[in-house]
Amino acid sequence: MARTRRGDAGAKVLDAASRLFYRDGINAVGVDTVAAEAGVTKTALYTNFGSKDRLVVAYLRDRDRRWQDDVDRITADHASPRDRILAVFDAYETWQSREGFRGCAFLNATSELPRLDHPAREVVRHHKTALRSYLQTQVERLGTAEPAAALAGTLMILLEGAAAMAVVEHGAGPIRAAREVADGLLPAA
Structure with missing residues (x-):
């Protein structure tokens, strides 16, 4: 996976989370799925948001x-x-x-x-x-x-x-x- 700049990762994660949480439901979507959809690592997700609750x-x-x-x-x-x-x-x-x-x-x-x-x-x-x-x-x-x-x-x-x-x-x-x-x-x- 290519490295993504920190600000880019946050925007990508938020965009992916927005689509997935609305379409599938918050509880049905895990952080692994959000990270994969965003094309970033789970570490990048946590670096930008800290937790799933904060991402929500x-x-x-x-x-x-x-x-x-x-x-x-x-x-x-x-x-x-x-x-x-x-x-x-x-x-x-x-x-x-x-x-x-x-x-x-x-x-x-x-x-x-x-x-x-x-x-x-x-x-x-x-x-x-x-x-x-x-x-x-x-x-x-x-x-x-x-x-x-x-x-x-x-x-x-x-x-x-x-x-x-x-x-x-x-x-x-x-x-x-x-x-x-x-x-x-x-x-x-």
Whole structure:
């Protein structure tokens, strides 16, 4: 095996782990498999990440960063808070239509990592809290009669429930239905 520079090895490991953990599941994929897929030694994997748990944390942080970038890009073209909220539903539909969709990587990780003190759980909490906070900020800007926190919570339930059902049904129907409900809950522009 050709030597790989340290920074290159970390990027290769993270890329391989992201594909494998999402496709096959965190518990089903060992570090040997990740290293082989990345084309690096197991030593290089441990040099860059220290442990499988820390690699899982890095995988989820990277997904969170990419998701935040997607939401920022998708919602930037929408002037009104209402349209920004509905654009998040559109982003979920786009996301679930991608090849190999297996649901929410964050919820999948939570189901695979039952220890409440697992470090990846904090990344999941951060991800979901950030999304709910974004929705709440948009709802506050709408000036609805309903408390913003309550409506943001309802929107999160719609999004998360629809994403789970999209896995079961292998289609966009649940997310489209959730978007329609959200559209009805939001005051007209």
